[in-house]
Amino acid sequence: MMQMIESVILPDLLRAGLLDDAAGAYASFEGWIRNHNEGQEVHRLEYEAYAPLAITEGERVIAEALAKFPVLHAHCVHRSGLLEIGECAVWVGVSAAHRDAAFDACRYIIDEVKIRLPIWKKEHYVNGDSGWVNCERCAAHA
Amino acid sequence: MMKTLTVRYFAMFRENAGKGEEVVHIEADTAADVFNQLRDRHASSEPLGHCKVAINDEMVSWDNPVTDGDVVLLFPPVAGG
Numbered sequence: 523m524m525q526m527i528e529s530v531i532l533p534d535l536l537r538a539g540l541l542d543d544a545a546g547a548y549a550s551f552e553g554w555i556r557n558h559n560e561g562q563e564v565h566r567l568e569y570e571a572y573a574p575l576a577i578t579e580g581e582r583v584i585a586e587a588l589a590k591f592p593v594l595h596a597h598c599v600h601r602s603g604l605l606e607i608g609e610c611a612v613w614v615g616v617s618a619a620h621r622d623a624a625f626d627a628c629r630y631i632i633d634e635v636k637i638r639l640p641i642w643k644k645e646h647y648v649n650g651d652s653g654w655v656n657c658e659r660c661a662a663h664a
Numbered sequence: 665m666m667k668t669l670t671v672r673y674f675a676m677f678r679e680n681a682g683k684g685e686e687v688v689h690i691e692a693d694t695a696a697d698v699f700n701q702l703r704d705r706h707a708s709s710e711p712l713g714h715c716k717v718a719i720n721d722e723m724v725s726w727d728n729p730v731t732d733g734d735v736v737l738l739f740p741p742v743a744g745g
Contacts, residue, residue: 571744
């Protein structure tokens with residue numbers, strides 16, 4: 523499942539949704555807002571998304587992960603709106619029978635989400651400037 | 665052939681254009697034609713291949729044809745996560 527939300531991400535609650543008696547492994551990834559980027563001090567971050575397509579494309583990524591790796595459940599949640607330093611911007615959780623598949627699927631999902639979903643981020647710097655972040659890997663992928 | 669299209673701009677494209685959406689009458693066969701002919705609006709310095717496009721809420725490639733009445737979404741380089 524792929525979700526775009528404007529409220530706080532609660533990893534513990536999301537983790538509970540992946541519980542399965544057949545699962546021997548759980549892997550998750552959290553992307554946090556850090557206070558610096560490329561030499562600039564970051565004050566906060568603003569995410570803009572085109573939610574209808576972000577969800578469609580995110581669902582596609584998750585379906586690919588479920589097909590590629592022997593996992594039981596996979597879920598991704600991405601924030602939009604204004605986020606403060608330390609907040610969780612994206613969460614990915616995967617449960618599987620074994621850890622290799624859980625790690626691999628989790629990695630696949632976050633990597634694809636970053637380069638395929640119509641989501642943009644604008645950094646607001648401590649000095650008052652702001653700028654859209656250009657993902658170099660995304661450009662390389664395109 | 666002249667077509668009437670609704671074009672939507674996102675993120676830095678929206679800020680450059682000063683608007684999120686407009687109806688345009690242009691001669692365009694493909695999504696790439698739309699992007700290139702509207703350079704004075706979205707003001708992108710990015711190569712086409714770094715950006716993405718959707719038509720009527722479907723992600724498509726830049727050589728996808730456009731037809732009269734389409735809604736064309738122009739996406740600058742994405743940066744989720």
